[in-house]
Amino acid sequence: MGDIPLPAPPPETQLDLYRWMVLTRTLDDRIMALWKQGRGVGGTFSGKGHEAIAVGAGLALGADDVVAPMHRDLGCYLVRGLTPERIVANQLGRITGVTAGRDANLHGMGDLELGIIGFVSHLPQSMSTAVGAAMSFTYRGEPRVAMAFAGDGSSSTGLFHEALNLAAVQRAPLVLVVENNQYAYSTPLSQQMAIDDIADRGAAHGVPATIVDGNNVEEVHSAALSAVAKARAGGGPTMIECKTMRMLGHAIHDGAEYVPAELLEHWRRRDPIDRYRKRLLKRGVIDDEGVSTIDKECADAVEAAVEFAESSEWPDPASVERGVYAP
Amino acid sequence: MGDIPLPAPPPETQLDLYRWMVLTRTLDDRIMALWKQGRGVGGTFSGKGHEAIAVGAGLALGADDVVAPMHRDLGCYLVRGLTPERIVANQLGRITGVTAGRDANLHGMGDLELGIIGFVSHLPQSMSTAVGAAMSFTYRGEPRVAMAFAGDGSSSTGLFHEALNLAAVQRAPLVLVVENNQYAYSTPLSQQMAIDDIADRGAAHGVPATIVDGNNVEEVHSAALSAVAKARAGGGPTMIECKTMRMLGHAIHDGAEYVPAELLEHWRRRDPIDRYRKRLLKRGVIDDEGVSTIDKECADAVEAAVEFAESSEWPDPASVERGVYAP
Amino acid sequence: MTGANFGFAAPTAEAAGTEMTYIAAISEALREEMRRDGDVVVLGEDVGGSFGGAFKVTQGFADEFGDRRVMNMPMTENAFIGAATGMALMGLRPVVEVQFADFITTGFDAIVQFAATNHYRWGAAVPWVIRAPADGGISSGPFHSQNPEAWFVHTPGLKVVVPATPADAKGLLISAIRDDNPVVYFESKPLYRSLRGEVPEGDHTVPIGRARLARAGTDVAVVTYGAMVHQAVTAAQTLEADGIDVAVLDLRSLKPLDTEAVLELAVATGRVLVIHAANRLAGVGAEIAALIADEAFDRLDAPVRRIGGLDVPVPFSPPLEAAYRPDATRIADEVRALARW
Amino acid sequence: MTGANFGFAAPTAEAAGTEMTYIAAISEALREEMRRDGDVVVLGEDVGGSFGGAFKVTQGFADEFGDRRVMNMPMTENAFIGAATGMALMGLRPVVEVQFADFITTGFDAIVQFAATNHYRWGAAVPWVIRAPADGGISSGPFHSQNPEAWFVHTPGLKVVVPATPADAKGLLISAIRDDNPVVYFESKPLYRSLRGEVPEGDHTVPIGRARLARAGTDVAVVTYGAMVHQAVTAAQTLEADGIDVAVLDLRSLKPLDTEAVLELAVATGRVLVIHAANRLAGVGAEIAALIADEAFDRLDAPVRRIGGLDVPVPFSPPLEAAYRPDATRIADEVRALARW
Numbered sequence A, B: 001m002g003d004i005p006l007p008a009p010p011p012e013t014q015l016d017l018y019r020w021m022v023l024t025r026t027l028d029d030r031i032m033a034l035w036k037q038g039r040g041v042g043g044t045f046s047g048k049g050h051e052a053i054a055v056g057a058g059l060a061l062g063a064d065d066v067v068a069p070m071h072r073d074l075g076c077y078l079v080r081g082l083t084p085e086r087i088v089a090n091q092l093g094r095i096t097g098v099t100a101g102r103d104a105n106l107h108g109m110g111d112l113e114l115g116i117i118g119f120v121s122h123l124p125q126s127m128s129t130a131v132g133a134a135m136s137f138t139y140r141g142e143p144r145v146a147m148a149f150a151g152d153g154s155s156s157t158g159l160f161h162e163a164l165n166l167a168a169v170q171r172a173p174l175v176l177v178v179e180n181n182q183y184a185y186s187t188p189l190s191q192q193m194a195i196d197d198i199a200d201r202g203a204a205h206g207v208p209a210t211i212v213d214g215n216n217v218e219e220v221h222s223a224a225l226s227a228v229a230k231a232r233a234g235g236g237p238t239m240i241e242c243k244t245m246r247m248l249g250h251a252i253h254d255g256a257e258y259v260p261a262e263l264l265e266h267w268r269r270r271d272p273i274d275r276y277r278k279r280l281l282k283r284g285v286i287d288d289e290g291v292s293t294i295d296k297e298c299a300d301a302v303e304a305a306v307e308f309a310e311s312s313e314w315p316d317p318a319s320v321e322r323g324v325y326a327p
Numbered sequence C, D: 001m002t003g004a005n006f007g008f009a010a011p012t013a014e015a016a017g018t019e020m021t022y023i024a025a026i027s028e029a030l031r032e033e034m035r036r037d038g039d040v041v042v043l044g045e046d047v048g049g050s051f052g053g054a055f056k057v058t059q060g061f062a063d064e065f066g067d068r069r070v071m072n073m074p075m076t077e078n079a080f081i082g083a084a085t086g087m088a089l090m091g092l093r094p095v096v097e098v099q100f101a102d103f104i105t106t107g108f109d110a111i112v113q114f115a116a117t118n119h120y121r122w123g124a125a126v127p128w129v130i131r132a133p134a135d136g137g138i139s140s141g142p143f144h145s146q147n148p149e150a151w152f153v154h155t156p157g158l159k160v161v162v163p164a165t166p167a168d169a170k171g172l173l174i175s176a177i178r179d180d181n182p183v184v185y186f187e188s189k190p191l192y193r194s195l196r197g198e199v200p201e202g203d204h205t206v207p208i209g210r211a212r213l214a215r216a217g218t219d220v221a222v223v224t225y226g227a228m229v230h231q232a233v234t235a236a237q238t239l240e241a242d243g244i245d246v247a248v249l250d251l252r253s254l255k256p257l258d259t260e261a262v263l264e265l266a267v268a269t270g271r272v273l274v275i276h277a278a279n280r281l282a283g284v285g286a287e288i289a290a291l292i293a294d295e296a297f298d299r300l301d302a303p304v305r306r307i308g309g310l311d312v313p314v315p316f317s318p319p320l321e322a323a324y325r326p327d328a329t330r331i332a333d334e335v336r337a338l339a340r341w
Ligand SMILES: Cc1ncc(C[n+]2csc(CCOP(=O)(O)OP(=O)(O)O)c2C)c(N)n1
Pocket: A072, A121, A122, A123, A150, A151, A152, A153, A154, A155, A179, A181, A183, A184, A185, A246, A250, D045, D075, D077, D099, D103, D106
């Protein structure tokens, strides 16, 4: 985990990784602010701290690949092409949102044109769905890969194990990204499981697993690139355990008083975006002006999205029964 | 697995292990014969080949311990004190059966007085139930242990992993006996999982796992004794993988034509009862006359049970709605 | 009364377009669809290899279509139904066998939470079929005899069908496979090899959502589905001697329900008996009875009566199961009472 | 309209024997039973520690009763409900919190296949309670708004209760804990902190299986439960102006159902409206309507009508959810129609 320094990706990729992380954080912060101002609808989730995982893994996929992100993976939805407009509109329950007001916050934000499978609360249903997508690629002889995200909490569920086992025995082209953010809601790892690394769960199914620093975007990206390449080449599934920390509460209402302040402080110093900015500045891939430009671009994009969403129509109540069935 | 010769248990224990295995086999054979003669009701299962596991593990428990056996563990029900009478009557749907005609074959054959939890088809529900029983022992500070049985097929289910994880994180006094009999119905291990040993699944949850020859009753018994002692002493759960072979079809109707003849032949030569008889004869713990006596006793007991069961009353249809709820 | 009641071992392939068993019609439908459409794949426990499924519906399929199209699954219903959803999202048309309908609960989340809600939430279709061998009456005990259809009828986003004849078994399975929505297809185990009937050759489809008048009649209407259709017809034949002319409506599809056909018959007869083998309490029959009692209120000459299983787990022992389960005798008695009302 | 609608953060402990919120009554009942009986243990996701559950029902419990009695569970509903069954078999009385009723499906097998059938099969009692925070109307979307009670009413061997008032929330929870059978206790999230009421101090039990007349009336009877009781009472008040005298029956217990109370009221009024927030199709209301339409057939002056949720996943966006969900206005309209019949 970060012992051997990785070769840096090309500068363009570095900028991409950085830019998407900043957009993710900006959007995330803005959504939190909206809710705090009472302008939200229902509850919502922050993925603060998860940017390097969502972006680093998401950007490892090709256009024809498919991904099943979850509630902390705002960055992944973005890199796959969901616009901030559609995302904010979704959170506000508007007709212009990804689910047109049908599903809440980041739930159900799927779009098959963009290779995104929408998730359900019942965790981690997305994982078995991604395995099935991967099996369909093998069946059809398509060189495509499916990526699933799962949390530490999810890694104890039966479905996690069933899905991983199925992927292994079918040698499905699956990349599983485990976001170990130390907590499932208020429950720390020590009360969830008696192991140190979730990567150990790979051995139960014959799935190779690596552990990466989930706050180091290049490390995540590099591991994801390898796993994707391996899966695409017929090498079967890989698990990547990303160690990170959920920097806010479980959801908007949760103050997370149960998290020790030192733990948060420890991870705050390892903020994925701050670290990467410093690194890029040091490497000369970006300068202060470049940083400001990206900040500004992201802020503008997010502002426009909020404006778009808030001025979007509510769904027509008369449409409520529409769309339950495919025609 | 059988490399270091184990010290033999006391002669009395050896005879016990042998006697219960013979009773198990005799009863099993007799039930199969009944069904072949068209005297059965519904379907039924044979545990042929599993005798050393069911008996060896079952006899490692104390009177206050609790066990959740399944459909191949006839021997375990017997050693816990269910009489052949009640067992055959259950299989024949009579009022004198363990479930009084409510449940089929070995299903639901529970009796809390005897520390047996009845199982349901939905595998492996018994496992989580046993974990809960074990947790109740810890909660009450009782020095009791819960034992669960599960098959290779069950080891891929989500519930298996959830239950094992729960046992681990709660340090529950659980002994899990995995009966790896190479097949789940018609499906060989190679199509169920991508690992060689089910014991590897322990590592996913921090549960120590040992592998034993499931056709060597002393090996099973010894491993179970250690695991039970450890659990009782507060050492948490243990998994024991017993390698064996299902010697007949999945259930009475299944000819198991999908099993290679050589595989069966290989295991036939390792029959747990034949092997143990030879061993006891060689050790002088038993002589030919002793063998005949046991055979005769078991045959008589089983014959009496069949007679009892077949002459037992059918349940009264008017009672069909009775007993759904505890009063 | 052994597993042979399911005819576990008997062959399922028969010459097309002839009289055949209910189970052979299922096999035929599936085989024909797989020949027609390479997107149709089969998965489930023990469906592959030389074995071909607990009931042999897919016997010979692995030989014909290959192991990648007829996939043996580990015993993990939640995962493999979820995987079927993933395949369906990618454009395949998976047909999943749950070994017994009783085990469908193990994959409940994958069905009711994900697959069923998917199109409503984000507009992506899930064109799978789950084949679920259901029903009892053959001493299989509480876990191999269940009729869990009510749970799925109550779930928005699913379709639910229950064929009662070989022809419908074929026609509804083909329609279910071609439908772009998740369809739960309940098979009646007691009919598997005991029921034979004419089955149209080739591309025979039965529209999902349309009931079938199994028997015309003017005095009392019996509304039912699955194996109970045959008990009802038997009862109706008996009742000829009593001078009672009984109509039997075979619903075939429970979701969507053919409310028009139900109400038409209710109005025509004014006396309706609703029957299913599933336990009566809060079963599908309650919906049908409530519907009729509401919409045909002033056309009823007698209360809408229901017969169903008792509110107990399906008991194993034959005398108990017989007491649990509706049959032609109880149906005839109830129809007589309605006719006299 | 944030998570604060559930009052995630507000305190739940209040002085006993006073007016208190619905959720405080739940906490109080549980706390009192735990003080009374050392066999009562609590388990579920996030119920322990300083956190005390997603809705804070068990806040302070870990401090008072210790970590071994208030157990945080990994996110594994099937296993921990199964474990509760094992504890119950050993004589404990576990109270399980599923974080939202929507997640009860993840433990479906443990409930409907094992716990529910256990006593019938081999005579061993399973005295657990599952607390399931249900219902919507507060923009929580398809997976935090469900009302899955129909599935459990259809399952033999369970009891199902749904309190509508703080007093019943306490009384039914205490009764459920003392009951020797598995009881699913559905809580109405929208009432948690919006509803206050008198709650008897101390050992207050409410018998499971007995309805409560929430409002007497002679013209039309509304039969309902949970949060809809209050919508019905509101509608009834409105309808006074129309000169329609509406009775409201709060079922409280769905299994067993107080059929006597239901039928008595149906006979007394001759006009019945059945309401629930769960989707109407094949919901519990169908059973109630079918029951009334059958047993009170010749005493009805109008058809038994039902209002329920639409046959769609509970939609998130407020205008859609409002269209999905019954409310006082729709109830009043329907009652007027019935009164005019
Ligand atoms: C089956 C199920 N049970 C309970 C919940 C409620 N719940 C939502 S998120 C969550 C914690 C998830 O933890 P983890 O997988 O670590 O993801 P994180 O939120 O930490 O990113 C819980 C318990 C759920 N979504 N699904």
